[in-house]
Amino acid sequence: MAKAVARKQLPAGITPVIEDYLKTIYFMAQEQAQVKTTDVAKRLRVKPSSVTAMLKTLADLKLVEYRPYYGVALTPLGNQIALEVIRHHRLIELYLVKALGFSWDEVHEEAEVLEHVLSEKLEARIAAHLGDPTLDPHGDPIPALDGTLPETATMTLADAPLRKRLRVVRVRDQDAERLRYIATLGLVPGAHLRLIERAPFEGPVTVRIGKRVHALDSRLARTILVEEAPRHPS
Amino acid sequence: MAKAVARKQLPAGITPVIEDYLKTIYFMAQEQAQVKTTDVAKRLRVKPSSVTAMLKTLADLKLVEYRPYYGVALTPLGNQIALEVIRHHRLIELYLVKALGFSWDEVHEEAEVLEHVLSEKLEARIAAHLGDPTLDPHGDPIPALDGTLPETATMTLADAPLRKRLRVVRVRDQDAERLRYIATLGLVPGAHLRLIERAPFEGPVTVRIGKRVHALDSRLARTILVEEAPRHPS
DNA sequence: ACGGAAGTTTAGACCGATCTAAACTTCCGT
DNA sequence: ACGGAAGTTTAGATCGGTCTAAACTTCCGT
Incomplete structure (x- = not known):
């Protein structure tokens, strides 16, 4: 004690x-x-x-x-x-x-x-x-014991290329409510998607995940980091 | 944060x-x-x-x-x-x-x-x-959620009956060194043993655990709670 | 180039948890 | 029944982390 x-x-x-x-x-x-x-x-x-x-x-x-x-x-x-x-x-x-x-x-x-x-x-x-x-x-x-920090992708869903096959690598948000919402969209690390459309003037972004299509606020899109995914599904 | x-x-x-x-x-x-x-x-x-x-x-x-x-x-x-x-x-x-x-x-x-x-x-x-x-x-x-506390045996190895088959039910010690020592003797909860001898005047207690026989200081013996074990080995 | 708004630091207070030193109780032995 | 030792509480200080209110910088716009 x-x-x-x-x-x-x-x-x-x-x-x-x-x-x-x-x-x-x-x-x-x-x-x-x-x-x-x-x-x-x-x-x-x-x-x-x-x-x-x-x-x-x-x-x-x-x-x-x-x-x-x-x-x-x-x-x-x-x-x-x-x-x-x-x-x-x-x-x-x-x-x-x-x-x-x-x-x-x-x-x-x-x-x-x-x-x-x-x-x-x-x-x-x-x-x-x-x-x-x-x-x-x-x-x-996760920082390693020696203080090394594995670097991850820096491209966000807000400025990723259209039509390409993308993979979610990181979701930079700690708010429980938003995380739950994001999860319902299937936007978890490892998920694959395509960017269908990007509205002008910081407007919403439209993505397809599997068969579903969603419109995302650009601020939300900016918290989701993606990378170009190699040829074909998981 | x-x-x-x-x-x-x-x-x-x-x-x-x-x-x-x-x-x-x-x-x-x-x-x-x-x-x-x-x-x-x-x-x-x-x-x-x-x-x-x-x-x-x-x-x-x-x-x-x-x-x-x-x-x-x-x-x-x-x-x-x-x-x-x-x-x-x-x-x-x-x-x-x-x-x-x-x-x-x-x-x-x-x-x-x-x-x-x-x-x-x-x-x-x-x-x-x-x-x-x-x-x-x-x-x-472990106290239950409602505050109920499962009662355990109160007989210590220092005053248990001789020759009877006993089982260790609890070790009331938090000192790491002593716990390690106790473990080397095999005196962990669930272990079976017999009390062979009790020296007078709060002297050491002799126990048999499996084939091994050990002499224990009475203060140590008093921290080990036992109960009479039902007929025959685990 | 300078005055005011926004941002920042200082001054002083408070709270929880601890300490030391001094005062106070309790109680035991004669 | 009482004096002193042991145990306990009070008084006052300190430390970490926070606050409010007041003073001080910085810097931007005119």
Whole structure:
């Protein structure tokens, strides 16, 4: 009982909250050049002043480079920790689906909590049990132990070529409702489809999956990553 | 990200720390009539003054009955929460052994952390996956959802009858080192043995397990619960 | 080139959980 | 029956993480 949560090796005082900040900064850095206080605050649903305070703490711990009024960036150490947490998250998501029958829209929430308390030992057993997987249930790449991140396709359904045979490789969404909707369309990783039509002015996109045809909002289409599929059906 | 950890239904502000206090008080109450501040402090490895502070908090939350200078006892509500946490703990222990190949000496530590973050949904899936088990890997009973606790044998190896055929039903120890030792002796739940001799003055106890004979310290023997085994081998 | 809006940081407070040091109870042995 | 040791509680501090309110920067548009 009581005993402190032992953390692998490096820095001692890494709390779940710190892990969340690092993860957030990590994700935002690959969406925008400058990661700013307010952005972090919005994502984490805290006030900007709280973020400022935490950024100072993180800077003291050498986890981020923080320049007041300008922005923040992860140090190599901060980056490594972010990737470890993301690895935990995605391993857990996949495990819950594969081993315990969760659906892909349920696992994000669970993983959000568990990622912070997964011991190295448990992580290893889970990874082994899954055969050292590289993709989670949404097609998101699972960082390897050495911090390597398998890169995946970058073409979205919103700008894929018409008429070609495509395969869904990744669905970049964590909202349970939308994921359920997307699943009813059959737009899960591995699914094959063709882009029939793209309406102008960021309008909806029409796809055929099997025999069914669906119109998709372009914002939704932009969250679905695809690649050109090799000659003929699965 | 961020989102608060939603707790089932009843009281809102139940933190992991509170859960640990409740669990501790629960266990101590069945070992001794009076649960006193210092005892709790020792078990949780905090100072007595910290315990006093927390007991007041718990009393405000109607989780305990606290009488200064005398002692503390769980209310029905506190008891219920303690049992929920214990259920989590033991389900997790069993799951780690059955599903992920952990050994019985590794699981306590893991469960100690995970018990506080297990969602109701995950608990349900794990319980179902295990077929709604009633005993964890050490033979400790798993509280049912309704708070029912399957009672197990109370006869210890230290005061079991000589020469009779016995079966180990429970090993009341959480120390990894000792558990490993006990396992090498084959004294795991389900094992059969006979008590050969009991040295006087709380001296060691001699047992035969299969063909092997071992002398056990009486304190160790007292942590091993047995029952008389029905006619003939497993 | 400069004034104001938007964004950011500082100052100060709070809460949960812990600590140390000091005061207070309890109770046991004489 | 009472004095002291052991146990317990109070008082006040600290730490992590958050908040509000006020001050300060940045930068854009005129």
